[in-house]
Amino acid sequence: MKATRAGALEICYEESGPEDGKPVIMLHGFPYDALAFDAVSTRLSARGFRCIVPYLRGFGATRFLSSATIRSGQQAALGADLIALMDALHIDRAFLGGFDWGGRAACIVAALWPERVLGLVSCGQGYNIQDIASARRPAPAIEEARYWYMFYFNMERGRAGLAENRNDLCRHIWSLWSPSWAFDEDTFARTAVSFENPDFVDIVVHSYRHRFGETPGDPALDQIERTLARQPDIGVPAIVLQGADDGVDPPASDDADAVHFTNFYERRIVEAAGHNPPQEAPDAFAKAILDLA
Template identity: 60%
Template sequence: MIRPIHAGVLDVAYREAGVPAGVPVILLHGFPYDVHAYDDAERELAAAGCRVLTPYLRGYGPTRFRSPDTPRSGQQAALAHDLLAFMDALALPRAVLAGFDWGGRAACIVAALWPHRVSGLVSCGGYNIQNIAAAGRPQAPAHEYQYWYQYYFHSERGRLGLSENRAEFCRLLWTLWSPTWDFDDALYAQTAAAFENPDFVDVVIHSYRHRFGLVAGDPALEDSERLLANQPDISVPSIVLDGGADGIPALGSPAEHARHFTGFFERRLLENVGHNPPQEAPVAFADAVLGVIAAAGQKPEPGPA
């Protein structure tokens, strides 16, 4: 069941499952996905005794901005502040954060800048904090072509293409990014409905322009962006999941990512898994969450019989 909550600049729609007194776990989806990416992993974690919270990000599904005056920003600091506001609204002093793509970025940022709020981290794709100052430097051609959609979004043609063909466009990304995942029409359709949010296109386009330094960010978030420019380390217990078949693998080597994690750290390679590990390999994803809970010295409450 979808629940609403006032959280900062948003009215956030989210799901809750599991044991109310269990270890809080927040599951964060990316672009172009939604809460359904966690259907199976959520059940695994609830059965293990966790309190599982799965919000729609800004610009997705029933989540809405509370004011028409709030910038429809998709910058990385906005996602992190949304996550903090969500935790505050639920009166959660700390939680395990787990996510991929945009959601993994929000989780990494909160873990880096506000580690006292994070008891453990699962990040798909490694250290997900953007280095905007270096975004203009070209990558190897083998990587550059994989990011065609980002360059497309830099143009007004790209904005119009996403707006007019959002379901078809995002399905193409699913296919390219998870080439070994055999999803069907019904499974895709339940997520594609989330892209009809009235702010989806604005948030997405801003995200892919801001990360290249092409547009200004929300002035209210500039202090956080300055901190992120320093590429802060992450000290909380962390497990990184990398999909062996990911169509847009993270830039940089695993060793380059690992150096940003200064506490308990483990990298797990998921063979034949693409860009969406929680939906493609939900048991492995849930096992990673339980792994950081154990590394933090916590213990889930007994789940339902």
């Protein structure tokens, strides 16, 4: 594991492959960590890519540099962290790939800093930039039921539940979101270490409250949030991977996200995979990067 100071954080990250290889930065979501990309990194590094997989804010050994920094989990923070990491590592352009929160960070950088992105692989929600202005409008009942955890974290009971029962809760989420993934206890336990980060609970709770407009964001990120509120298009080559068995974001028959992509775009449904394609179907994720390259 390596570490670098980037923006508000000391970001810890895994790196593999040749230093002079084409860089690909891959980002995990909640409740996962960098280990989700181990098998993908093995495949891509063998093909000459420089693979960088950071632990997001609130996960693993990544830490804030100042106790005064707001422990924000808002989408602008994730995007700002990613561009700060690229700057810190002197990476001018890279392929970006991610799922869940990590897919959101990748989409934000692809939309706002397209000159820094060689190609994008986004999992689940292909266009993964939140429309916070409309987030308070009720969704269809079947969607509301899938989003129970968001509502839970908007209550103090949810904060307490995450603090006291984080492993039980996160393991349950894995099972619901990836019902066809037969992960074993050792696989979960190795990732669950990352949930012991001292800022994990605050970051998660802030993320799910901010996206519903229930708590203010970090004022330092206001300009990015204002830009994201306009739902900017993504103008870099992109492949979207959607797990056919995704329990929280199941693929729809129509692709409503396609309109937000103005360059090469392709949606691929990954059979026998759920919410975590890089760990459940590493060949499909690695192939998407290779196809963009």
